[in-house]
Amino acid sequence: MSRAITLFLALGAFTACDAVDGQSAPEMPRSDLEFIDAMVPHHRAAVDMAGIELERGESPEVRMMAQQMKDAQEGEITKMQVIR
Known part of the structure; x- marks a missing residue:
């Protein structure tokens, strides 16, 4: 499993715990925050492109690929903003 996926799953578990017991999720390591802070603008550029x-x-195949990329990148931006 990639490190990014592991991070998303772990942070999702922390968020779920937060909803249950009302306690704050642990502070995220600086390297993870830097990763998210760099990836969000990168993903926004991909959405713009x-x-x-x-x-x-004009190519239906390329347009379909662009739509899939746009949808995926927007979803990942949302996930990163939620865990940030």
Whole structure:
């Protein structure tokens, strides 16, 4: 399992515990915060690029790929913002 997926699952468990017992989730290590802070703008750039393809692209295959990328990246941005 990749480190990023492990991080998301672990933080999801902490968030779930928070909802149950009302206690705060543990503070996230600086390296993880830096990762998220760098990845969110990176993902937003991918969403913007996919949007340009969706507006101007002609190939149905590339447009479909751009839509899939846009959807996936937007979902990951949301996950990162939630755990941040």
